[in-house]
Amino acid sequence: MWDELQPIGRDPGTGGYRRYAWTPVDATLREWFTGAAEARGLEVVLDRAGNQWAWWGNPDETPGVVLGSHLDSVPDGGAFDGPLGVVSAFAALDGLPARPSTPIGIVNFADEEGARFGVACTGSRLLTGALRPEAALALRDGDGTALGEVIGVGPEHVGRDEQTLRRIGAFVELHVEQGRALVDTGDAVGIGASIWPHGRWRVELPGEANHAGTTALADRRDPMLALAALVQQVRASAQRHDALATCGKVAVSPNAVNAVPSSVTAWVDARGADEARVRAVLAEIEAAVVAAGGRLVEESWTGSTPFTPSLSRELQAILGPVPVLPTGAGHDAGVLATAGVPSAMLFVRNPTGVSHSPAEHAEESDCLAGVAALTAVLAGLL
């Protein structure tokens, strides 16, 4: 399965993946998912949020045990973030000695990374109703295409999907670790504890477009200087409050060498061990932005998200003494847990901790240990 996925959406220049939701590359990934499911006798259905589900048995009679993750990527992302969980789900199914009477589901969540429309976990949030359908349908990508035009579900059907939610007895998402905690403990596999509170903010920094060769410095309103101050404020505030804050995306208009920009838009990602420190970081950033004549808009916010404690305890009982880790990254399993769907996570060791990069890696032996753990969990939960 890994060999089949490897070439899809890989940029020959960077070696990174550009697997954005509902693009031709994503369609190829979805075809692969359907093929892998049908080869195993599973029935593939699309839910009202554009997520793909492959079912063994009838989950409308008995809720199933669901495994899976997502196949999309950030721009120039790694091979493991997402696909490792989907491939491991199929491998765990293959590893069962016999097909059980309890239904089993494998899911490919849509647009987890939010690389195309700017909102992470779009598929799981739509599914649970955490993202309103009107808001989702109106999201536009960089080319101005609306999500509603490409999601593949009629606009009138998009939204919280009660039937699909009822089908999920428990959801376990296996994922490559995006830090080095398992390197420190010396374990190949860990269990997720909770997801840090995190959010995204858009910062609009207005200026005045002008000719770079003729406009006196004193006559300029150059928003690039405001961007410089913002980037430094983001880092300083994160440091002061022992949190994480990042300015990783910028849009400059008109973005021409010989023009003072008319405006700069920047995005801030902030996370921390508790909500208070993240809010403190944002309050400092917003005060500085407003003082500079700009505006800060919250695009998303997710409070601290514990995975379902009873399910995590079941995983510990099945797997024995493995580390239990908090994570700074958002995941579809967190969205489901917040909505009351029993959900848990397994992490596979990442030797460098690097993620969202072509350098993202996991050793084959650790991936196989992950599959073995997921197989044990699946068998234990059935």
Added chain:
Amino acid sequence: MWDELQPIGRDPGTGGYRRYAWTPVDATLREWFTGAAEARGLEVVLDRAGNQWAWWGNPDETPGVVLGSHLDSVPDGGAFDGPLGVVSAFAALDGLPARPSTPIGIVNFADEEGARFGVACTGSRLLTGALRPEAALALRDGDGTALGEVIGVGPEHVGRDEQTLRRIGAFVELHVEQGRALVDTGDAVGIGASIWPHGRWRVELPGEANHAGTTALADRRDPMLALAALVQQVRASAQRHDALATCGKVAVSPNAVNAVPSSVTAWVDARGADEARVRAVLAEIEAAVVAAGGRLVEESWTGSTPFTPSLSRELQAILGPVPVLPTGAGHDAGVLATAGVPSAMLFVRNPTGVSHSPAEHAEESDCLAGVAALTAVLAGLL
């Protein structure tokens, strides 16, 4: 003519123009140019650099008096920068009491702004040989398309065009002023003196891609912080040396909200009254960039460019006492003057000095004064 050009390439959102070289919008502008020329009995030819020339008479017998400018724009540029010179050229021809025996040419220079391929005055530089054909053909736009694929001239023919250069007895480019010198003097029209030395530099700031939600601040190599320092250095150095320097274009990779960027590329535009101060600005910027682990590459450099003094004196003799102005902006007339082609410029007052912006403006009465001056210059040079 102004009414015909107005809708072409105008962005309905910003009200600015997006007229990039060799795009469908540019093709429409070129069709307009051909139509306007043929309606006046001129013969339109393309030179070896992709520039359009409309000729009255036979310039291979006697070199002609050439008027014109360019029709392309920066992203979200104004209506006047370029087109005012082309429209005024046709209007000056229309204003002649009778067609003379001396040939007259009107030119539409290709890709003056360099908005698509990053090099300004591509058409005039190719024509004079200031830009090597191999270098030009290899330039790529943001989508990876090479200039050689779209220029509309067979690659083997692209380059310095001796025949076209011999046809130009004198070139006069009328242009909207990109500053407020004429506002201060109270004149509608001025004569160009020289173009400040100016250049473009590309700054590469490497980093390490990583997940914004899981990578400790201390473990990051975040090139956005280097960008912030660069933007501040550019402004500080320009101020210190009484020059102009601008960071107006940035490319962040992968430019995702939840990723520490792997790299940032920024472009610096710098100009000043003399070469020494521009070089002093760049030396400071380069030292800071190198100290931060980055790299600065010169993409273009044009020394101080006086227009042809004898031709400028002729214009003064024809027009009487009008101001003579230096300019910080590059122009095709400067490229031609540097190559030894007699070239001069007329500037039309700009009430705000704003340029390269939808707010760029010139009063109709000043534009008509510009046409009257250009008509007088044309008649006087014939």
